[in-house]
Amino acid sequence: MLDVVIVGGGAAGFFAAIHVAEAIPDLKITILERGKEVLTKVKVSGGGRCNxxxxxFNPKELVSNYPRGEKELLGPFHSFASGDTIGFFEKRGIALKIEEDGRMFPTSNSSQTIIDCFTSEAKRLGVKIELLSPVTAMEHTSEEGNDFWKITTSKQTFKTKKVLLATGSNPKIWNMLQMLGHSIIPPVPSLFTFNIKDERIANIPGLSTYAEVAVLDKKKTLRSYQNTAVQKSVLFSDGPLLITHWGLSGPAVLKLSAWGARILETYGYQFKISVNWVPENHPDGLMELFAKVKQVEKKTILRTKVLDIPKRLWVNLVRASGIDDSLTWPQASKSQLQQLTEQLTRSLFYVNGKSTFKEEFVTAGGVDLKEVNFKTFESKVLPDMYFAGEILNIDAITGGFNFQNAWTGGFLAAQGILNSMEE
Structure with missing residues (x-):
């Protein structure tokens, strides 16, 4: 009979195992991993640097980065949050650094540093790791008055007093939980980029600029300042916008895809977006600026970039406005400058599908949060079962927040397991 079986050899699973084993060293703890390697998501995170x-460090601010789980994580983050994560790694000789955008990485710039920390700690504490062991069945049963879990893998059956599920977005485990009485919120992709084919961005991949992006409602329209019918936005985001070979990406788009995961799924990933390339400028202010430029500038509009946006983007937007390469500022008509203003402040693009954001695939959906005790991360439906990480209907935008959910859940599940053993 084992004391704890942890299903899933990822970030949350290892974090929980280390905390349980450290608190009570003689416990029998086993991690079951379906793959041939552990911590594979840690390995590829942050381009191999591990974000x-x-x-x-303010729990109220921290939870605002979670489209799903914001309310539920507030209490847990008061118990274990970013500062505690830093302390955990520093205690084990791993320094972290803060980058300009707030993301934190090991100073080694290598995810292997984090992997080596977890695997060496697990080994030191006597945690057993079973690779190539996908779970095929779970059953809560009783023998001689003792309740326990039978966890069956493709190789053998384990008997354990407590079980922690840290399996991420694993449909097979979700199906088993549903059969055992849990409610599962159907999964949909989160954190994806927008596939767009458009001449305005076709020849400038790799270019990044700060912009505002809005997803337009398919039904509602309103009037713009130029009295043309425009659609009302249902989702809005701002931040660095990256032009790629397949469309648009970067934090502005990724935030939209996370917050709009369920809406965009209902759209079948076919919708329109509006991009404001110069968010610090109002359309009326732009027209006034262009009127002044007309008075003093004799060169062509194409060659005279009067706004703080990348040169190649300016050229493309000028051409998209129907302005000829040879047209000078004094020759420009009011309607031509209005077209340019429209392209700068409200470029419409048609999104036709999505692409997963590198290897950092995140899913919205999972175990219904109403069925989890967030003081202990224990199931309210099944006895002696705990959850941590993305198996729950919790997900975040990019920037290290999904890992923080894994660390916090792993830590509090470990405390829940330990406290229940003392009762």
Missing amino acids: VTHAE
């Missing part, structure tokens, strides 16, 4: 957490 461990985010330098946001």
Whole structure:
């Protein structure tokens, strides 16, 4: 009979195992991993550098980065948050650094540092790791008056007093939980980029600029300042916008895809967006600026970039406005400058599908949060079962927040397990 079986050899699973084993060294703890390697998501995170957490130390601010789980994580983050994560790694000789955008990485710039920390700690504490062991069945049963879990893998059956599920977005585990009485929120993709084919961005991949992006409602319209019918936005985001070979990406788009995961799924990933490339400028103010430029500038509009946006983007937007390459500022008509203003402040793009954001695939959906005790991360439906990480209907925008959810859940599940053993 084992004391704890942890299903899933990822970030949350290892974090929980280390905390349980450290508190009571003689416990029998086994991690079951379905793959041939552990911590594979840690390995590829942050381009192989591992974005461990985010330098946001106020729990109220921290939870605002979670489209799903914001309310439920507030209490847990008061118990274990970014500062505690930093302390955990520093205690084990791993320094973290803060980058300009708040993301935190090991100073080694290598995810292997984090992997080596977890695997060496697990080994030191006597945690057993079973690879290539996908779970095929779970049953809560009783023998001689003792309740326990039978966890069956493709190789053998384990008997355990407590079980922690840290399996991420694993449909097979979700199906088993549903059969055992849990409610599962159907999964949909989160954190994806927008596939767009458009001449305005076709020849400038790699270019990044600060912009505002809005997803337009398919039904509602309103009037713009130029009295043309425009659609009302249902989702809005701002931040660095990256032009790629397949469309648009970067934090502005990724935030939209996370907050709009369920809406965009209902759209079948076919919708329109409006991009404001110069958010610090009002359309009326732009027209006034252009009127002044007309008075003093004799060169062509194409060659005279009068706004703080990348040169190649300016050229493309000028051409998209129907302005000829040879047209000079004095020759420009009011309607031509209005078209340019429209392209700068409200470029409409048609999104036709999505692409997963690198290897950092995140899913919205999972175990219904109403069925979890967030003081202990224990199931309210099944006895002696705990959850941590993305198996729950919790997900975040990019920046280290999904890992912070894993660390916090792993830590509090470990405390819940330990406290229940003392009762």
